[in-house]
Amino acid sequence: MSVFIKICGICSRKDLEQICALGPDAIGFIFWPNAGRYVRPEQVATWLPAIPETIKKVGVFVEPPADTVESIARTCELDVIQIHLVSNDWKIDRPLFHGLEIWLSPRMSEGVTENLLKVVDPEPSVLLADSFDPNTVGGTGKLSSWDRAVEMKETLGRPVMLAGGLNADNVAEAIDVVHPWGVDVSSGVEKEPGVKNIRKVKKFIKAVRG
Ligand SMILES: O=C(O)c1ccccc1N[C@@H]1O[C@H](COP(=O)(O)O)[C@@H](O)[C@H]1O
Numbered sequence: 001m002s003v004f005i006k007i008c009g010i011c012s013r014k015d016l017e018q019i020c021a022l023g024p025d026a027i028g029f030i031f032w033p034n035a036g037r038y039v040r041p042e043q044v045a046t047w048l049p050a051i052p053e054t055i056k057k058v059g060v061f062v063e064p065p066a067d068t069v070e071s072i073a074r075t076c077e078l079d080v081i082q083i084h085l086v087s088n089d090w091k092i093d094r095p096l097f098h099g100l101e102i103w104l105s106p107r108m109s110e111g112v113t114e115n116l117l118k119v120v121d122p123e124p125s126v127l128l129a130d131s132f133d134p135n136t137v138g139g140t141g142k143l144s145s146w147d148r149a150v151e152m153k154e155t156l157g158r159p160v161m162l163a164g165g166l167n168a169d170n171v172a173e174a175i176d177v178v179h180p181w182g183v184d185v186s187s188g189v190e191k192e193p194g195v196k197n198i199r200k201v202k203k204f205i206k207a208v209r210g
Pocket residue numbers: 008009028030032035036037038060061062084128130137138139140141142163164165166184185186187188
């Protein structure tokens with residue numbers, strides 16, 4: 001079965017158009033205001049006509065209120081909400097409207113239990129195995145623990161999207177070891193934070209699809 005590919009942290013229309021032409025399965029926009037790769041939802045809304053229907057639009061959030069998620073999901077016609085956790089006790093403040101697909105990125109320093117699936121409503125359909133950094137969240141370019149990713153897949157029985165420090169040189173090995181449902185990359189296909197290197201994106205997609 002083919003491995004799902006998400007290219008994350010797109011910050012300009014130029015990058016968006018060139019990346020969409022390479023045919024990833026999904027593209028991601030960072031809507032966490034503290035991130036260097038933050039993009040304004042109103043800006044992303046102007047790019048919508050350039051995104052083929054076949055490519056899923058993923059909005060990335062860190063422990064967001066439900067109102068924020070729903071408002072940005074509408075503005076940007078998102079297909080997927082990717083939520084990153086930074087604490088052990090966060091829970092969404094109310095159920096999200098149905099029809100949105102939720103992907104959840106837990107703190108990878110903690111053990112994973114069934115409780116994790118209850119922090120959002122609807123439950124996450126995909127779990128994201130990202131790297132752990134006590135000082136920041138996401139998009140660090142640091143390699144994640146592939147052992148933890150396998151453990152999460154086996155314990156919770158949900159599809160796992162592997163993220164964290166992937167690039168064209170290590171993604172084939174990562175797929176061999178973890179057998180993830182999908183792979184997610186940001187820093188590993190950039191010239192500098194927030195600016196993609198299209199040659200690296202092309203190499204990454206080729207390394208996954210062969
Ligand atoms: O990219 C960011 O700035 C970011 C901010 C907050 C949460 C998640 C973020 N990015 C996610 O990080 C992983 C891996 O990124 P990398 O390849 O190691 O740079 C990916 O899931 C992004 O969606």
